[in-house]
Amino acid sequence: MAVVTITDDGSTIKVVKDGNVVQIAKPVTIQKAPKDEVILEDQAGKKVYFFYADVTVPVEASIDDLIDAIEDMNDVAAGGAGATEATQLAVLAAVDGLEAKTDAVKASVDAVKDEVDNVEEELANIKTELQTSNQEYAIRQDEDATHRWTGLATPGSATSAAVWQISRETIADGTVLWADGDSNFNNIWNDHLTLTYS
16 A cells, blocks of 8 residues: 655645655646546646545545645635645735834834934034034123113124124023023114013
8 A cells, every 4th residue: 555645835736655756736637536546637747646545644534525635735726725825825914014014114213313303403503502602702781670681792793783692681580581582693782671572
């Protein structure tokens, strides 16, 4: 008695009969012959014969069940979920998963880029502040019972020129407000008493 194993080997059905390997390319034609003999044939005419009683893999209850099992392996002809199709579906699912992960990574990278842009902008502001703080200024100050005004401009600036950075400090609590609500060098020192501070 021969020993036969039949397995799905991707694009072929692999039949091992007493140690001899035969690969039958899919799609295969499956025939039931007299005396429970099975014949597998590919489109090129390559055939393999074996008896149902000799088949040890897959183990099936009848010759008809064995033929059904081979049909399941024969995904091209049967349209079923054979190993090749199952492999393709698994690969597609994996690709979908990778695409989702790629989208998540891209979103994370975009968030990091935004954060880097913010940090670079902040560094540029700090650099400007440092350059400004290292510069020497002409200073003007004025004071009454409630407020102290301080103006900064480049040395030699006229008090009537719109080149002054002006702040107003409330003496009682130390609150500092800026002319026009900003620290720009675009105010006139001569107008410091009448400017709007915020």
